[in-house]
Amino acid sequence: MAFWRSKKKNDSAPDDSSDSEGSRDVAASEPADETPQVSKEVDGAAESQSPGGGLFSKMRQSLQKTRRALNTDIRDLFKSEGRLVDEDFLGELFARLIRTDMGTGPAETIRDDVAKRFRGRVVHLEEILETITQQTQLMLQQESAEIQMSESKPTVILVVGVNGSGKTTSIGKLANHLSKAGHKIVLGAGDTFRAAAVEQLTIWAGRIGCDIVTGKHEADPASVAFQTVDKAVEIGADIAIIDTAGRLQTQTNLMQELDKIRRVISKKVDDAPHEVLLVLDATAGQNAISQARGFSEAAGCTGIVLAKLDGSAKGGVVLPIREQFQLPVKFVGLGEGIDDIAQFDPAMFAKALFAQS
Ligand SMILES: Nc1nc2c(ncn2[C@@H]2O[C@H](COP(=O)(O)OP(=O)(O)OP(=O)(O)O)[C@@H](O)[C@H]2O)c(=O)[nH]1
Ligand SMILES: [Mg+2]
Numbered sequence: 001m002a003f004w005r006s007k008k009k010n011d012s013a014p015d016d017s018s019d020s021e022g023s024r025d026v027a028a029s030e031p032a033d034e035t036p037q038v039s040k041e042v043d044g045a046a047e048s049q050s051p052g053g054g055l056f057s058k059m060r061q062s063l064q065k066t067r068r069a070l071n072t073d074i075r076d077l078f079k080s081e082g083r084l085v086d087e088d089f090l091g092e093l094f095a096r097l098i099r100t101d102m103g104t105g106p107a108e109t110i111r112d113d114v115a116k117r118f119r120g121r122v123v124h125l126e127e128i129l130e131t132i133t134q135q136t137q138l139m140l141q142q143e144s145a146e147i148q149m150s151e152s153k154p155t156v157i158l159v160v161g162v163n164g165s166g167k168t169t170s171i172g173k174l175a176n177h178l179s180k181a182g183h184k185i186v187l188g189a190g191d192t193f194r195a196a197a198v199e200q201l202t203i204w205a206g207r208i209g210c211d212i213v214t215g216k217h218e219a220d221p222a223s224v225a226f227q228t229v230d231k232a233v234e235i236g237a238d239i240a241i242i243d244t245a246g247r248l249q250t251q252t253n254l255m256q257e258l259d260k261i262r263r264v265i266s267k268k269v270d271d272a273p274h275e276v277l278l279v280l281d282a283t284a285g286q287n288a289i290s291q292a293r294g295f296s297e298a299a300g301c302t303g304i305v306l307a308k309l310d311g312s313a314k315g316g317v318v319l320p321i322r323e324q325f326q327l328p329v330k331f332v333g334l335g336e337g338i339d340d341i342a343q344f345d346p347a348m349f350a351k352a353l354f355a356q357s
Pocket of ligand 1: 161162163164165166167168169170191197244245246247279307308309310311332333334335336340
């Protein structure tokens with residue numbers, strides 16, 4: 001196993017535009033042959049972050065595209081001073097709500113709530129927005145967005161999802177977030193399929209100042225995962241976060257590869273992985289739902305990271321994700337920068353979604 005030290009880099013987000021399509025065979029035997037490498041960055045203290053402060057405005061900013069579509073649409077319903085809440089109004093409101101990709105279920109719930117409170121009355125935009133915000137918050141309630149920490153170190157987090165959903169970038173931002181919270185982190189470059197993927201995660205490790213375990217190109221990802229957990233145990237790290245190559249839930253061999261990664265990790269730490277985070281691309285809107293459906297069952301996911309909210313006009317997709325899956329949304333991606341991630345907060349999200357710009 002080789003060690004090296006990298007200088008902290010802090011400029012732009014590491015880009016990775018290489019193609020990751022394709023499929024690989026899963027080796028039948030358990031891994032042990034490849035020798036992953038470990039690099040150590042010791043002198044890179046994490047950037048300071050304004051805790052809490054500005055988080056709402058960041059969330060608000062990120063939801064700008066969704067909010068613009070939604071607010072403009074809803075505002076259009078109020079051409080004159082106030083509007084009578086009748087069947088026409090309720091029908092138009094429903095049509096506008098589903099444009100955010102919130103889906104028919106949540107849109108019906110919101111419409112029915114508005115009907116119950118205001119039918120037959122003349123209402124103003126502000127009243128409607130306030131009601132919708134409250135109802136949205138209610139629908140988004142979940143137990144906790146905290147990472148489930150193992151009682152004994154290390155907590156192991158496996159990160160999965162389809163190609164290009166934002167896995168590696170989310171890992172970089174999450175690792176930074178957790179590192180700032182005082183946790184010692186090890187990253188595992190489990191996407192050995194593309195050389196660029198390892199490089200991308202290595203750049204993030206350098207920026208954060210944490211260890212990373214990498215394997216040779218096309219090394220068995222399960223081997224890298226095992227070595228990552230092994231390294232975390234060895235150095236007393238609090239959290240190991242393991243990247244994986246993008247895959248579709250329909251690619252049976254690649255889903256089996258995830259199984260193998262899980263099996264191998266649990267050989268090292270009994271109850272690991274403690275979290276399997278499914279990264280979904282918010283710009284995919286309703287398509288993100290079908291991704292979630294396949295993965296949540298096949299990969300035993302425990303939580304969702306909704307990436308690229310900032311680039312999406314379909315931020316409403318959080319609602320059907322919460323409605324249809326038992327999985328909590330743990331984090332949202334708000335951009336490509338190192339601090340562009342936030343723990344999911346239903347109240348803040350609902351408020352930011354309907355805030356008037
Ligand atoms: N605007 C924005 N871009 C993001 C966000 N998260 C990821 N990206 C961008 O989305 C692209 C894909 O991100 P990656 O992290 O490489 O995605 P991945 O899932 O690891 O991709 P594969 O490993 O190829 O499957 C990159 O250009 C990222 O910079 C986000 O929250 N906001
Ligand atoms: Mg990746």
